[in-house]
Amino acid sequence: MxxxxxxxxxxxxxxxxxxxxxxxxxxxxxxxxCKECLKDVKKDNPNYTYGGTWKK
Ligand SMILES: [Zn+2]
Structure with missing residues (x-):
């Protein structure tokens, strides 16, 4: 494993x-x-920085 x-x-x-x-x-x-939480954290957030998408 x-x-x-x-x-x-x-x-x-x-x-x-x-x-x-x-x-x-x-x-x-x-x-x-996750996608759903992303919507919340990026909204009106000056500290928001996007670093990429990760897939398994
Ligand atoms: Zn989440």
């Missing part, structure tokens, strides 16, 4: 096959969020 890095949404803790790498708060750190 290979070691697989599980990427869970930082906010809702659900494991999705497609995750979005973003920064959304201060201090800035890279986190993974």
């Amino acid at each position: 290979t070691k697989q890095r599980i990427k869970q949404c930082t906010i809702c803790k659900v494991d999705f096959s497609t995750m979005y790498r973003v920064q959304y708060k201060n201090p800035k750190e890279w986190v993974f969020v």
